[in-house]
Amino acid sequence: MAKVNPIQVQKFLKGIDxxxxxxxxxxxxxxxxxDENVCATLDRLxxxxxxxxxxxxxxxxxxx
Numbered sequence: 001m002a003k004v005n006p007i008q009v010q011k012f013l014k015g016i017d018x019x020x021x022x023x024x025x026x027x028x029x030x031x032x033x034x035d036e037n038v039c040a041t042l043d044r045l046x047x048x049x050x051x052x053x054x055x056x057x058x059x060x061x062x063x064x
Contacts, residue, residue: 016028026039
């Protein structure tokens with residue numbers, strides 16, 4: 001699977017209310033039309049609460 005750009009992911013998270021759970025992030029991205037690669041990456045995030053957009057980007061960077 002290709003590594004996604006965290007900035008690209010943020011485009012699909014525009015308008016989400018933080019703090020947000022992993023499931024909130026995944027669901028919101030899908031509603032915003034995120035492609036399969038982005039959704040698969042978000043599915044691999046740890047189950048945590050994300051307080052700000054940077055937390056999501058940081059978590060994406062920590063995925064192997």
